[in-house]
Amino acid sequence: MTAAPDFTPWPAEVAQLYRDLGYWQGEPFGAWLRGLAAQYGRRTALVYGEQEVSYRDLDARADRQAAHFAAQGLGQGDHVVVQLPNTPKFFDVLFGLTRLGAQPILALPAHRQSEIGYFCTHAEAAAYIVADRHAGFDYRPLARAVQAQAPSLRRVFVLGEPEEFVPLTPPDDLAPFSALAVSASDLALFQLSGGSTGTPKLIGRTHDDYLYSVRASAEICGLSPETVYLAALPLAHNFPLSSPGTLGVLHAGGQVVIAPQPTPDVAFDLIRRRGVTMTALVPALLLVWLQAARRDRSALGSLARVQVGGAPLSPDVARQVPEVLGAEVQQVFGMAEGLVNYVRPGADPDAAYTTQGRPISPHDEVRVVDDQDRDLPDGTPGHLLTRGPYTIRGYFRAPDHNARAFTPDGFYRTGDIVTRWPDGALTVSGRHKDQVNRGGEKIAAEEIEYALLGHPQVQNAALVGVPDPLLGERSCAFVQPDGPVTPGLTLTLKRHLHSLGLAAYKIPDRIEFLPELPRTAFGKIDKPALRALAQARPV
Ligand code: OOB
Secondary structure: OOOOOOOOOOOHHHHHHHHHOOOOOOOOHHHHHHHHHHHHOOOEEEEEOOEEEEHHHHHHHHHHHHHHHHHOOOOOOOEEEEEOOOOOHHHHHHHHHHHHOOEEEEOOOOOOHHHHHHHHHHOOOOEEEEEOEEOOEEHHHHHHHHHHHOOOOOEEEEEOOOOOOEEOOOOOOOOOOOOOOOOOOOEEEEEEOOOOOOOOOEEEEEHHHHHHHHHHHHHHOOOOOOOEEEEOOOOOOHHHHHOOHHHHHHHOOOEEEEOOOOOHHHHHHHHHHHOOOEEEEOHHHHHHHHHHHHHOOHHHOOOOEEEEEOOOOOHHHHHHHHHHHOOEEEEEEEEOOEEEEEOOOOOOHHHHHHOOOEEOOOOOEEEEEOOOOOEOOOOOOEEEEEEOOOOOOOOOOOHHHHHHHEOOOOOEEEEEEEEEOOOOOEEEEEEOOOEEEEOOEEEEHHHHHHHHHOOOOEEEEEEEEEEEOOOEEEEEEEEEEOOOOOOOHHHHHHHHHHHOOOOHHHOOOEEEEOOOOOEOOOOOEOHHHHHHHHHHOOO
16 A cells, blocks of 8 residues: 655755745744734734734734643644634634644635545544634534544634534633744645545645745735735635735735625725725626626725636636726736746736736746647647645645646646746646636536435436636536436435535536436547537526
8 A cells, every 4th residue: 555645745955945045944834923023013914894903913812822722732733624714713723723833724614514524534633623603504513523523533613602612712811822843844734625536635835835935925916014905715715815815915014804705795895994905806706896896986996906816817807907996907826736826017918818927936847738748839738737846746645646646756737728928927728627617616526426426316427617607617517317317306416415515616506417428439428528518508
């Protein structure tokens, strides 16, 4: 059996190069935050409703949170699944855990038992952190179910009414926290992969590599103490967290305004009241904002830049941003595994609308190759492979998958089809990986196909993306039933998927039945044919 390493290191000489270049500074999150507190002191770091948290407070809160976690038995190297909505507590937890050397696994509020149970068992998580309720969902029954499934879970912390669990808020009588020595080359946190296989993958990011991407992103994007950033997307996602995201804004001494919801009714008011200068959106949300701003954009006067990423943005929509929102649009093409590309601020409009930018680092290596991994000339679309100072060399405990997802010399196979231009800018022109990108939320086709195959009335199943004017893509499952299509089978199958505890965004938007799934000459299910069929069939 192959060993399943937690972390695939960079080769020693490459790591040394990144240190020599000053990319990896040997500073863990805890010390980084301490430095920000010293530099920015009483300035406001976070805004949430009427609450304001200064840099100094943020640092002190991280200490208290770390002390609370330590008193509850958490420590260095513990994996902790964190699933919190957009509140300042997210940062207390992130900074509290990383200060202890415990490693948060940053789950999304939409995840349910299938995903959370998997993260807890696969990573042998020591703790799970949730809010009592959010968006009409009670996370405590979920915590009970996960606890029954994952024997490693020693504690569940709950923000709000904890019931039988541990309150997330530290008690008043805590002993002071004495800092631990945390190595910057250790894992700081786990991001989650959208993936294309049956199980989601965990992406371990080191303090060194993650903070490099944060610092460099803040610089490229020209952030400063004057930046007021609206965190509208879920805080845990790599884009709003680090590209440059909330961490980049904190690095620059700016203000993070936390939006509980990304919708215009909530977000526009925050922009007006707090003088927000910048935000990050996925294209689906941008469309909703554009629609609302066409009716009334009087709240958006301070907004200077809107970053858009996570899914393809059509040049036509990009072009509307300056006129309708009165702000510059900045495309961001990134991935939780590492590589992030930015259109540089002030780029000529044509490049700004039609490319997704160029990599952060001069040491991001980018290859565009054909099906046989042969390099292609600029201007020709091909598979994007990459390695560099903040791109992982392997997923957590996934040796078989790693053998496919990385080349022997450590390039990550992104699964994206891109065209590189002579100036190094990339245009994303397609996707090779078997995934549906539903408004920026990634769905691994195989995960849903396996789940459908688990139902007795399903003989075979294939999930494809269908173009959608709002979400970019919606999902359509083609099912070859085992026997006749009984009345209500569509609903039965959707209920089946819900009962497995899959996040709601993964439930297919459409289910279509076929007597047999089309196959290619090689006998594989013919997904292009299914995509064409889904588009041709009226919904
Ligand atoms: C971001 O990260 P993930 O891990 O949720 O998804 C990565 C994938 C990419 O491989 C690509 O398929 C797609 O999302 N994607 C884009 C895109 N940005 C991401 N496709 C077309 N155009 C774009 N601008 O989505 C992410 C992480 C950091 C920053 C920004 C996005």
